[in-house]
Amino acid sequence: MSAATAHAGPARPAGPASRLSLRRPFGDRAFNILALGSGLLVLVILVLIALTMTRQSTLWFRSEGWSGVFSTDWDPAHGKFGAMAFVFGTVITSVIAVIFAVPVSVGVALLLTEVLPRRWAQPVVYVIDLLAVVPSVVWGLWGILVLAPWLQPIYNAISSHVAGVPVLDDLFGGQPVSGAAFFTAGMILAVMITPIVTSLSREVIATVPVTDKEGAYALGATKWEMIRGAVWPHSQTGVVGAVLLGLGRAMGETIAAALVIGSSATVTSHLFFPGYSMPAVIANQFGEASGVMRSALIGLGVLLFFLTIIVNLAARSIVEWNDRRMKGA
C-alpha cells in the first residue's frame, strides 16, 4: 500500500524564494480543508454513534444494574430487560451462518481464481453480485412466506428421527412448532454473507504469486495439490479475516433475521426452536417502546455496535497484517 499511496506532490522552491510564491493559493487550501473534513467525518460519525447511543442507554443500566442487564430474562410487561437471550441468539445464528457460508464461499472463490478461465469467471461474478444486491427484506419475505412453511415438515421429520440420540436430540430434537427458527435464520444469513466472504477470499487468493503455483505444477502436482501446497498456506490468514468479516455481517443482519427467527426470547440448545437476536428484537419492538424499554433496546444497539466493531477490527487487522507479511515475503 505504501508504494501506491506515495504520490507526487507539488514542488517546493528549494532556494530562498519570495514569500508570495511559498504561500499556497486560497482555493488549494480550501480544497485541502474540505477533503480533510470529509475524511474526519468518518471518525466523527463513529465517535458520535458510541457517545449518543451510550448516553441514551444509561437509563437501562441504571434501572437494571449489571445483573439485570446480563440476565436472560426479557419481559417488558414486568419491567425485566435482560440482554443475554438476544446475545445468545445472535451468536448461535451467526455461527450457523458461518458454518454454512464458509465452505461454499471458499469453494466458489477457488473456482473463480484457479479453475475457471477469466472469460468464464466474469458471469459467475455477476451471479454473486446479483446475490449481494437482493435486499435483506426480500430474503426475509421469502424466508417467512415460502421457506419456513416448506422447512417445517422437514424439521419435524428430523427431530422425530433423532429423538433419544444423545447430542443430536439436544440440537435438533423437541417438536418444532413452526419453520421460523434459529436454524432458518442461520441459513438465510449464510446466503446473505456468502457474496462478501467469496469476494474477499477471492481477493486474497488472487495475490498468490504465479511463481509459487508454477513451482508446484513443475513438481508434478495436480490442481488440487497445487491449491493445498501453494495457494492455501499463502492465503490461510486472509481467508480467516474474510470469514471474520462475514461473521460481523451475520451478527448485524437485521430484517431477514427479524422475519424468520421466530421472535421468542429463549435460550435453548434446540436449533429448530424459535429464538431472537439483538438486531431482530430492536427492529420488531422499538416501534412501541418507550422509557426503560426504549433505553434497553438502544443499549442492545450499543452492545451490537461494539461487538461488530471488535470483530471487524480483528478481521481488518488480520487482513492488513497478512498483506504486509506477503508483501515482505
Place this chain on the structure above:
Amino acid sequence: MASATGQAVDLREPGGRRRATNQIMIGGMWLAFAVLLVPLGFVIVTVVSKGISAISWQFLTNGTIPPNILPVTEGGMGAAVVGTLEITAFAALLAIPLGVLAAVYISEYSDRHRWLTHLISFMADVMTGVPSIVMGLFIFTIWVLYFGYSGFAGSLALACLMLPTVIRSSYEMLRLVPDSLRQGSYALGATKARVTLTVVLPAAVGGIVSGALLAVARAAGETAPLLFTILTVESVNANLLSGPNTALATQIFVNATSPFQGAQARAWGAALTLIAIAFILMIAARFVTARFAKNSR
C-alpha cells in the same frame, strides 16, 4: 523407449488416487457454486412470479396504500415508490460527494499526515461493518428525538451507511490513476487542488461512478435504517423535510407479517419493484464501467 523398460509410464496425467482426489475437489467447487444458485434462483423466481400478478400501472402510481384487508386491486404502492426514490436520491446526494472527497484525502494527501490518512482509511473499512440497524438507532438518537420523523432522517441514515462504501470504492479507483499523470501536471506548476480536480478525478470518474451506483443500489433496499427514522404512512408525502414518510422496503417488512392475502400480494409486488430498482442501478453501474473501460483503452 518406454516400451523397452516393459512398463509405459503416462507422464501427462497423474493416475489413481491423486487424480480422483483432484477431480472430486474440483467437483466440490462446482457443487459450491450450484448450492449458491439454488436460493438465488428460488428467490428470483418466487418474487417475479408472485410479484408480476400484483404489479400494474395502478399499483405503481396510486398514492394511497389501502388497509391490509383489502385485495391488491385496490390502491397501490405509489407512496412507497416516491418515498424510496426520494430518500435514496437525497442520501446519494449527501454521501457521494463527501465519500469521494474523503477518498481524495486518503489517496492524495497521504504524504503529509500519514498516520491520519491511514487511520481514516482503516476506520472507513471498519465502518462498513457497522450494522444498518445501528445506523438507524444512531440517527434516531441524534436527529429524530429532536426534530421528529422525516424522510430526511431516513436519508441521513442511508447516507451514513453508504459513506464508507463510497470511500472504499473511490479510493480503489484513485489508486489506479498512474502517478505519471500527477507528476506531469505538477511539473506544469498546478496546485494540488487543480491536479486532483482536473486530472486525477476525471481519470478515475468511470470507476467512481460505478462504485457509487452499486452503493446506491444496496442502500435502496435497506429497511433497518428507515424503520425508526421515517416510520410508515399510507399516502404520498412529497415533503422530504417534514412528517413521516414511507418506502418500499419498510412496507414489505410491515406487510410480510400480515395474515391477509391482499397485504402479502402487495408485499410481493413491492419486492419485485424494489429488486427491479436495485437491478437497474446495478446494470447502470456495469454499463458505466464498460463504457469507460472502452474509452481509456
